[in-house]
Amino acid sequence: MKDNIKHYLADSELLLNAVGEGIYGFDRAGNAVFINPAAENMTGWCAQELLGKNIHQYHHHTYADNSPYPATECKIYGTLQDGISRHVTGEVFWRKDGSSFPVEYTTTPVFKNNEVIGAVAVFRDVSEQLQTESDLRSALQEVRQLTEQLQAENTYLQNELHQEWSAAGLVGESAPLKEMLEQLELVAKTDSTVLILGENGTGKELVARNIHSLSLRNKSPLVRVNCAAFTASLLESELFGHEKGAFTGASERRKGRFELANKGTLFLDEIGELSMAAQSKLLRVLQEQEFERVGGNETIKVDIRIIAATNRDLLKMVEQGDFRIDLYYRLNVFPIHIPALRKRPQDIPALCQVIIGKLNSKLGKNIKAISNSSLKMLAQYRWPGNIRELQNLLEREAILTRGDILDFKHKLVAEPANQVEAFESLAMAEKRHICAVLQACDWQIGGDNGAAQVLGLPDSTLRSKMKKLAIARPA
């Protein structure tokens, strides 16, 4: 048996026919002199059809990109001419049926008496290998993208976690609050843009979070951008992201909040603080739902729902030329007005209860209630800082209290409010001033010591003003 194998191994043609790679043997003139069965199988050309022929034109006539491959450029013929071996990749061989397959081949010269008498080309079909490589490349790309997305989401969520009160629900039973909650529920299920309007600390962010969690997008993130927290150019890269090297310090490619919010909700807080330049860019994204990263030219499409919020009078800003009218109308699709706390004092007891519950766990206290006199005081206060101010006030009192009932010892004094509502009208100021002068003049209108002279008015003008402003001497 052993001898038998030896006998067969001595037959080199038998061996070459058993090899899995395709083998072509060429004479000095480039004509095929040997073709093994593996080569026949791969190309579909049988040996009888090719032997004795210059076979470049049969299986090697065209490059992979379909451009012609002249025989003068053929690497196999090159080896025949210069006697140098070559390892070739990135080429294709053509089958008899006109199709092609990617190959990797080695061409080796055959010498006799130091002279090249022919060459051998050994080739492999590398379709599967290339396919595997390409699958691996796309899998790697996908992993990279997912990692990038996860990193970005992680950083964002870490920041979010540090926000206190973020899990608070919307507390309150008053008619204005209930009306607002009804609107919230109705709009949540739609994809419409919502504009939340309300003074500082009224709960705009809380409302935005509730809209998102009641919406069909609640499996995707709600991403918040505080438009007031960035300069115009930083905001741009925060919203749209940037490519590596887009500006000094941009050492990595970074996704913007628009991309992070894809399929979810983007909450643009303090929208009234956007610069004009940022307003124009935002408008384009809202219109087309597409944008480019800073320093990039790839157009990125996103599917997001926009919720914007502000404590400013956007329409007034439009009139003053500080806010784009077209952006205003894009955002003002469904406005939700959050009532100020002073307009719903009925909600104060319930709010206090919830806030005290949270403070007890935060401060390790056991406060049970608020005294009735304190509650009365809270109901009469104007609350310029709304619920946030209520939280702060209760926290301060809770820290100071030793017992289990909160009882305010001092009257509540508002910090100077710069709200429009805090100012009286011009007519009221005029009325107050005229009354004060009249009183000082003992209600004498004309004459030397009369109010008209003090005010620098003719008697008749003062009289008509008094009539218009309903000023009369007290009985």
Ligand SMILES: Nc1ncnc2c1ncn2[C@@H]1O[C@H](COP(=O)(O)OP(=O)(O)OP(=O)(O)O)[C@@H](O)[C@H]1O
């Ligand atoms: N109805 C409510 N019930 C309970 N807590 C509330 C309610 N509304 C607001 N809050 C709480 O009041 C605080 C302020 O709310 P939020 O931050 O949402 O207000 P905002 O209007 O977005 O404030 P700003 O204008 O300053 O950004 C938060 O801690 C929030 O949880």
